[in-house]
Amino acid sequence: MLLTLACGSLFFPGFFVLCAWGLHRALPQWTVIDCLTFSNRLVSSIQAVLASVSGLTIIWSCEDVVTCRHWLAREYIWVLIPYMTYDLGAMYICYWYRNRGEDKKHSLAIFRNFLKHDRLMLMHHVFILIVLVPIAQVLRGERGDFFVGCIFTAEFSTPFVSLGRILILLKKQRTFVYKLNGVLTLGTFFTCRILVFPFMYWSYSQEKELSLLRTPFHIPFLCNVINALLIAPQLYWFALLCKKAAQMFDTSQAKKKS
Template sequence: MLHTLAWGSLFFPGLFALSTWALRRARPEWTYYDCLMISTRLVSSAQAVLATGSGIIIIFHCKDVVSDRYWLAREYVWFLVPYMVYDTYAMYLCEWYRTREQNRRDSRTIFRNYLSKNRLMITHHVVILLALVPIAQKLRGEQGDFFVGCIFTAELSTPFVSLGKILIQLKQQHTLLYKVNGILTLTTFFCCRILLFPFMYCSYGQQMKLSPFQVPFRIPFFCNVANVFLIAPQIYWFSLLCKKAAGLFDTPPAEKDG
């Protein structure tokens, strides 16, 4: 555990610092804030790739979805803890430099802006650290590695979300790449963050010879409650993505009239 925490504590801040340094060297015309923001998204994408890969490996190694064990299900959670702490600080650092470039240095204003702009993501990180980590590491006992692996694969959409934000930052919303990436974002988000939950219920039902409709009544009540809390923000974020996608392919009024 301690070794994994130590490696995570070195890997994510180190990758962030290296990415920022490399971007400053490669694009000296960019502001420091631009480099920081892109670096945070690169690190988020790297974490997402590692989490998704770990999840797929766990899923394929757990033939019995209830009792089979695989070491990555516990170790990657410890690797994820430093990322959550790093990402919370990185978001604040970005806000600090953004405000600094606007010549507003009041620390209270910066902190209020930080909380206001990132309240959903901060809440997400706090819930993971204070609730999901204890559940994944202790409270679930010796069962459920398969389902932990499934949760890890929810990160598959993150690199596409990050690329979309980078393209917006670089003012490339008009490009074909941005539109294709938008479609991939919606597809991966829907499959790995919405359909993931029916998949887990169906997998359990198949293991226990139950129909998917029987599963919610045969598993512990707190499992259903936990899944509701997990899927609720995903549905909200997916609705936001759909709204953006609806405007993505809108034809400008001038073109419609022409």
């Protein structure tokens, strides 16, 4: 546990700094914020792959969705804690470099604007750290590894989201790769961040021989509340992704007409 926590605490910020430094030296034409943004997206993608593989391993290994155990369900939480903590810091660093004044100093005004600008993502990270982590490690006891694995697989869409940002950074918005990645982003986001919740209810209903509609009434009320709190921001972000996809389609249609 402590070794995993220590490795994560060193790896995520260390790789971020090393990658940003290497990009700045290899591509001097890139600005510092470009190097930081690319590095942050790369680290996010690495973590997403680790989480997704862990989640799928847990799901495939659990024959009983309630009582079946897998060591990754607890061990990977010790990777997730330093990543979420690192990502909060990396988000602020990127925001500061993008919005800093001529004096290049940190200020309370910039920090307040950061909290306001990224409040939903910040709340998401803090909710995971102070609510989900204690539940996953202590409060749920010896049950529910399968559902922890399902939550891990929500990260499967992150590499596609990150690739989209990187392609924008490289000014590749008009390429086929960018449009294909947009479709994959929508598909994986909808499947792994939204459909995963009804999938968990369906899996439980199959295990307990219940109808899907009756399942929410046969599980602890707190589980329903947490699922609602988790899916709410996903629906909001999915709506934003659909809006961007529609704008991309409208742009391509306008070019064909002109």
